[in-house]
Amino acid sequence: MMNALGQPGTVLLVGGTSGIAGAIVDALLRSRPCEVVLAARPGPRRDAVARALTARGAVVDVVDIDAEDVDDLVAVLGAALAGREVDLAVVAHGRLPDQDALERDPAAAGRLGTVNFSSAVAVGLLLAQLMRRQGHGVIVALSSVAAVRPRASNYVYGATKAGLDAFFVGLGERLRGTGVRVLVVRPGFVRTRMTAGRAAAPFAVEPDQVAHAVLGRLARGGVVWVPGALGPVMTALLWVPAPLWRRLDR
Numbered sequence: 001m002m003n004a005l006g007q008p009g010t011v012l013l014v015g016g017t018s019g020i021a022g023a024i025v026d027a028l029l030r031s032r033p034c035e036v037v038l039a040a041r042p043g044p045r046r047d048a049v050a051r052a053l054t055a056r057g058a059v060v061d062v063v064d065i066d067a068e069d070v071d072d073l074v075a076v077l078g079a080a081l082a083g084r085e086v087d088l089a090v091v092a093h094g095r096l097p098d099q100d101a102l103e104r105d106p107a108a109a110g111r112l113g114t115v116n117f118s119s120a121v122a123v124g125l126l127l128a129q130l131m132r133r134q135g136h137g138v139i140v141a142l143s144s145v146a147a148v149r150p151r152a153s154n155y156v157y158g159a160t161k162a163g164l165d166a167f168f169v170g171l172g173e174r175l176r177g178t179g180v181r182v183l184v185v186r187p188g189f190v191r192t193r194m195t196a197g198r199a200a201a202p203f204a205v206e207p208d209q210v211a212h213a214v215l216g217r218l219a220r221g222g223v224v225w226v227p228g229a230l231g232p233v234m235t236a237l238l239w240v241p242a243p244l245w246r247r248l249d250r
């Protein structure tokens with residue numbers, strides 16, 4: 001249950017080993033112990049995250065998921081959440097594969113759509129059902145600036161994020177008045193495992209800056225850009241003519 005300050009008691013992390021999700025739960029644990037449902041692919045990385053959270057005072061419950069199998073994901077997550085309250089859910093699972101590799105392997109690109117988009121839709125609707133019943137809760141969805149304007153260099157990933165973004169913005173509208181809020185997060189380049197080895201883009205941030213922005217917006221929901229300056233920058237870039245946009249994408 002949320003406490004009087006609106007801080008969550010039970011947090012669900014879907015993609016529980018994500019660097020950004022980890023920073024969010026770390027920031028929460030600084031102010032209050034909480035129960036963490038760690039939904040992630042099994043393996044040493046997840047074990048390490050579970051141990052670290054337990055050492056910080058969280059009560060951790062681990063759930064095996066694989067977002068490539070949507071039917072199984074819904075069944076497993078639905079069973080794990082049955083009869084329990086979730087105050088905050090962070091939908092953080094996702095992949096950013098090399099675009100050239102995706103172009104050579106259309107089936108892999110299709111699977112990316114399942115992981116980054118279709119599974120997130122299923123999780124979002126499952127959480128909406130559960131939180132509507134509770135009458136409260138916040139769903140945080142990790143979108144991206146890549147959702148805003150397609151670029152030749154990452155249009156496959158960008159398309160999956162555009163779908164996710166549209167879905168969660170729409171879900172937030174749908175849930176207005178129910179006590180359930182949706183927060184769509186649009187970070188630029190964040191230094192995590194996902195971007196390791198890639199040259200940092202302008203406006204690059206650390207995961208704790210994303211966490212700070214997210215926690216500051218939990219009470220309102222809506223859309224948050226990280227860093228905030230990306231909001232006006234990306235809105236302006238929508239109006240840049242295509243030839244100039246192509247040059248910027250080099």
Ligand SMILES: NC(=O)c1ccc[n+]([C@@H]2O[C@H](COP(=O)([O-])OP(=O)(O)OC[C@H]3O[C@@H](n4cnc5c(N)ncnc54)[C@H](OP(=O)(O)O)[C@@H]3O)[C@@H](O)[C@H]2O)c1
Nearest residue numbers: 015017018019020041066067093094142144189190192194
């Ligand atoms: N980093 C950035 O620059 C950036 C910018 C904008 C948006 N985002 C978005 O933010 C979210 C979190 O990213 P991050 O930066 O924290 O990256 P990350 O540390 O690489 O986390 C990605 C997470 O997705 C999980 N995942 C991948 N495939 C999965 C599958 N088939 N089933 C279940 N889980 C799966 C990973 O689990 P495993 O440990 O099992 O691999 C990991 O928990 C992603 O949706 C990403 O698209 C990131």
